[in-house]
Amino acid sequence: MNSVDTPAESTVAPDPAGPAAPRRPRFGLLPRIAVAIVLGILLGLVMPEAIARVFTTFNGLFSGFLGFLIPLIIVGLVTPAIAELGRGAGKLLAATAGVAYLSTIVCGFFALALSLLVLPGMLDGAEVVSLENPEDSAIAPYFSIEIPPVFEVMTALVLAFCLGIGLTLVRRGALQESFEQLRTIVVRTIEAVIIPLLPVYIFGMFLGLTMNGQIWTVIGTFLAVVLLVFAMTVVVLLAQYTVAGLAVGKNPLRMLWTMAPAYMTALGTSSSAATIPVTLECTKRNGVPEAVAGFVVPLCATIHLAGSTLKITTFSVAIMLVTGMPIDIWALAGFVLMLGVVMIAAPGVPGGAIMAAAGILSSMLGFSEAAVGLMIASYIAIDSFGTATNVTGDGAIAAIMGRLSRGRVSGDLSVDEAPHLQGT
Template sequence: MAKRLKFNLLILVLAAIVLGIALGSLLPGWVVRVFVTFNGLFGNFLSFVVPLLIVGLITPAIDELGKGAGKWLAVTAGIAYASTIIAGLLSWGTSMLAWPRLLRGNDITELADPESGLVTPFFTIDMPPMFGVMSALVFAFVVGVALTQFDAPALHQVFSDFREVINIVISKVIVPLLPLYIFGIFLNMTHAGQVWSVIRSFFPVVLVVFALTLVYLVIQYSVAGMVAKRNPFTMLRAMMPAYATALGTSSSAATIPVTLRSAIKAGVSENIASFVIPLCATIHLAGSTIKITGFALAIMVMFGMPTPAPMILGFIFLLGIAMVAAPGVPGGAIVTAAALLESQLGFTPEQVGLMIATYIAIDSVGTAANVTGDGAIAVIVDKLAGHPGHRDLGLHLPHEDEPQPANA
């Protein structure tokens, strides 16, 4: 089901881009305006939902991270978060070196100008959020951490159920409408004669980001090899079935059994692999962070937006936190990141739409980097734990047939 849903979404997004480009110069202005009106409504709805999404996903995620494995859960989560942040920093540094050169002459600031030829909606409906993004983050952390300190079954259940509500909103409302939203964006850009400059600009960005995910995998396994005193390329080669499976499924959940077997083949003890792999499928999104950071900075360079270091650094650290709770539905990571793109970087709905379209188009690349990197973390934790038994960790080891959380 996850594979089919993800595959269908990718096909729909690609179809939306192609149709938007093909029809943008053919359809009359009033038809384009209908879709632009929908985009305005959908964008406002996203702004309303985002703070609720943060509370509904991050709060129970923190609550659950505080249970069960104690010390080793904290160690694994710390390594995973550090890996995600380093991935973002690497993407930031590479972007600042590459994008000004590769994207020179590709200024598309006219997209941000309402008088540049873009069609405006018939009407808009304001949907102000109940509270801001930063307030949502603070609330989620305060409540989530507090829930790990005392036993409150009813409150735990409330936030667990609220997470299901948010997941339903994402999977049944937001994600199915994303292709239509992206179609409207490309339709409008083509109608205004701007789309080809965007496509031409993003092609080198996609190539560089893909190469960067491969480089970071080598870095991860080099560190793991030094810690475990083993050949990093031998371990990385053992993880290739997981990488290939993730490329095909674009789903961490569907890939968990293969990732687990690959990690054991790479030399990780079975009990450590059975603990670390499912956990990291939820909290370790280094590949996704590389993509989001790289694409965001490319858009900022093309739009001529300022990129001050404190703002980008704050965005990366907050993105690492948000990725922990990114839902395991198609497009979940970029939907979660949309809040930070708007609140921290000042992205417009058109810019967020470009991010969503580009991200989903090569979503499997980030997922493959995520799950393959999980093996490196398992190697490190295995070495630190000294191959302890199940009783030492106090873990419930998941069976391959059990449903697993995962991120897109």
Template sequence: MKRFGLLPRLIAAILLGIFIGMVSPQWVIKITATFNSIFGNFLGFVIPLIIIGFVAPGIGELGKGAGKLLAITAGIAYVSTIVAGLIAYVTSAVVLPNILEVGSMHLNAKNPEEALVPPLFKVDMPPVMGVMTALLLAFTLGLGIAAIKGDTLKNLMNDFQQIVEKLIRNIIIPLLPLHIMGIFANMTYAGQVAMIMSVFAKVFVMIIILHIVILLLQYTFGGAIAGANPLRMLKNMMPAYFTAIGTQSSAATIPVTLRQTKKNGVHEGSADFVIPLCATIHLSGSTVTLVSCSMAVMMLNGMNTSFGALFPFILMLGITMVAAPGVPGGAVMAALGLLQSMLHFDPTLLSLMIALYLAQDSFGTACNVTGDGAIALMVNKISGHKLTPQE
């Protein structure tokens, strides 16, 4: 089953859920709804742990390195991520109202969940702390790790990060297909599935086009700074792009990204510094996907999608997803807390966001790592190195 990748499992779960929703009696849907309720509550319990486990060690690691160059690289990566999010917001605000039925998930009910079959019973799993408390604690611990010379807290947080990663890898990710199957079975039974499937197709196409636009902008800017042909630089990075599509991991793609960045002529020292760092802090592709998917879900539910509501969310995404790409779907897992606290997503909407995001996770990762090569071009020039392209 492990060889059966996450995306095929997700697609199979969606199709099976639709089939179950079409042919099953209500008691079967109640059983799946009960599993979804338990899993959703467990996810709510884990969200603060994910935030602390990812963000605190990620910020702590930024305390090491080349000082000024580290700050410059992190600054460029953050700006690139925020610009990608803003482009995704503007595009979604213009395009999505024309291709989606705004407010259609309400189904004439005050609460969209009223149309769904309720679970047989509920098990409360209150989180150990609120999302904002977890964010503040993660920032405090991360900055503390970066500021002090001791290794005790750093090692503790690294161990905790490994625990959270194993929790996601071994429990949450394997059970997600069952969770998604139950969600789609319930939505099919309630008559919502046709609308949801059309959302998948339309939003997916828009996101892929946005990824291409973002990469062209990044390499146009990087090529202009470095004095290189942006299209040739981008063409050389294609092996990293397709490797990321296959692995769904920024970390696993680092060797290929490094090789292709050096082929573009980036100094070895600059490439060795920038590429591994940006694999954890540069998330332009993931940000495009998260902003676009969240806008789609919010519009379908008639929620507020104003710039004032989304801009703080975009700014926080660049911070909270630090170190998230190390696990499959890590970006959306790290963003769950923001979706819940800043955009007011309930468990059903969080589940829908997971499904929408994971359906194109590999393409977001591919955009992330390919864009790392453009940042390397900029940092290489700032460092005073000239490009020496390899044949």
């Protein structure tokens, strides 16, 4: 197996003219987000209001477009993801997907419990009475345009589930291909429009927070929550490899150390898909059969986002606390369960997980557009740590699946029996 593409990439045909010339290294998304935050804070101290209103106007338009796009993101990503999970290598696919979902929601509930226990004390006194929407800010926009979505977020979720499950029951045909093409369109829109403009949106948000006097509370919240998230990722990885070590009868710390190259690679790339070759090699060095590793690792790179779920859950609770939103434990529990499903649709682009989760943040937790924007900024700021947790945990799941499938798996399942991973 030479390479494995994410579902979003699998629908793009190779260039018949041959491989393109090597691209020059680009200024990555994380550095651009960091620069946008710093400039927003510094210029917010000196910028005239007339100029600041330009960015407030842009933020209103951008948030409106993002709100319009979110239901389409859900339908375009969740529908084909569910349809593809219903096909493939039978029991091994179902068992792997079940273990990955269990791992994801257990991490989510762990993050939820610890956040509710620790964050109220950590963030005591750090309160923003109301996090302003860009269009409701004290810095008024020059104009605003309403962009109503085609349908509501919950309608999109139910529609995606019905269509996705329905597609697993019929022969693959034009409808399946249409949703795969819709997924490509959605992902390309995220890559070509949302991601490039995101630093400008975050700049405008932090500019407004600075001029409204809310910025230091937000920064203090960020730093405290980042430390908590990092500590939780360490606990999660130790727990995952303790279970895997017990399953295969090996030292969990040694297994975790063997996965260190995958962890470090993910820190540098912020991409589960780009880290697949390293994750695969480390997993095989832990004694996982090649056939099992070649199937489970690429699959989990798409559906196992325990670290991402942990981050989103923790920052959600933090933002709810500092903005004075009511804490409804049952709503948060439902949010975690739904988040575990939505994560399987995260496209292979930086920040894809939080884009896929934006809809349920607003529909299930009542997040405003500004709160969702703040979630996007905080998520991407530590995106690489969540990705590193995701891919390292993939090795633990592969070890467990190797133990469960011992003597029952032969051959290379990595591509031929996993259609949603084809495109090599």
